[in-house]
Amino acid sequence: MDDELRELYQEVILDHGKNPRNFRAPEDANYESLGHNPLCGDRIKVFAKVNADGLIEDAAFDGRGCAISVASASMMTDIVKGKTVDQVDRLFATFHDMCTLEDPEISDEFSDDIDKLKVLSGVRQFPMRVKCATLAWHTINAAVHGEEITSTE
Numbered sequence: 001m002d003d004e005l006r007e008l009y010q011e012v013i014l015d016h017g018k019n020p021r022n023f024r025a026p027e028d029a030n031y032e033s034l035g036h037n038p039l040c041g042d043r044i045k046v047f048a049k050v051n052a053d054g055l056i057e058d059a060a061f062d063g064r065g066c067a068i069s070v071a072s073a074s075m076m077t078d079i080v081k082g083k084t085v086d087q088v089d090r091l092f093a094t095f096h097d098m099c100t101l102e103d104p105e106i107s108d109e110f111s112d113d114i115d116k117l118k119v120l121s122g123v124r125q126f127p128m129r130v131k132c133a134t135l136a137w138h139t140i141n142a143a144v145h146g147e148e149i150t151s152t153e
């Protein structure tokens with residue numbers, strides 16, 4: 001493992017990378033999207049079950065990727081559950097800033113979640129890795145703002 005990775009692979013990332021939460025393909029998901037990061041080869045599919053009030057009742061993912069992309073997807077699916085699509089939009093914007101800006105402006109709306117996500121924002125120093133950390137967020141964003149999947153039954 002090179003120094004760049006060693007620095008990034010903190011314990012939390014390793015844990016989520018090895019034992020990803022919500023690693024499944026729920027049959028009752030009504031939104032899904034496929035995310036691909038060609039820079040690294042990460043390829044994950046994100047599933048969401050969103051109710052009529054715009055509340056995300058369930059989120060999950062499958063696919064494969066590097067430890068950072070899998071850990072990020074694992075954390076993301078945990079964090080978005082119980083939030084509305086609007087809240088997730090704002091949280092994604094904040095997380096994206098944390099991964100890309102030197103001195104991001106962070107509202108305290110989601111301080112608990114932001115604390116958890118800080119472990120991933122170290123990618124800011126490694127531009128090639130930013131896409132790994134944000135892939136799951138881009139993908140759920142595309143999913144919940146895409147077309148709803150209607151049952152064929």
Ligand code: ZN
Nearest residue numbers: 040042066132
């Ligand atoms: Zn990656």
